[in-house]
Amino acid sequence: MKLRKLIYLLPLLLLLGITTPAFSLNIIKSPADSTSIAIRSEQILNRLKEIKGMDRSALSKTERKELRKEVKDMKKEMKATKGGVYLSVGAIIIIILLLILIL
Numbered sequence: 001m002k003l004r005k006l007i008y009l010l011p012l013l014l015l016l017g018i019t020t021p022a023f024s025l026n027i028i029k030s031p032a033d034s035t036s037i038a039i040r041s042e043q044i045l046n047r048l049k050e051i052k053g054m055d056r057s058a059l060s061k062t063e064r065k066e067l068r069k070e071v072k073d074m075k076k077e078m079k080a081t082k083g084g085v086y087l088s089v090g091a092i093i094i095i096i097l098l099l100i101l102i103l
Helices: 002-024 031-053 061-082 089-102
Strands: none
Touching: 002 089, 031 061
16 A cells, blocks of 8 residues: 555655746746836837838848847847746646546
């Protein structure tokens, strides 16, 4: 009977060990922080609209390359400000299977 309980608890402990560090990363943000993030995101969106409206055919190869790099950097910055914890489809299926096995 003890072995059976151990078999059920081991995956649960592994799952908790993986998810607990993700929740410990949540940092309480001050209102000033959120307003500065909102302002920066507006600036990024305006710049992206400017780039989209540009006539890129008149630019040289190096200028186009710099624009692409700038857009990629801005997208990375936007992803970093969003934050959050995302679960893949595979992780959700594994969680559901574990719950079915436990219950």
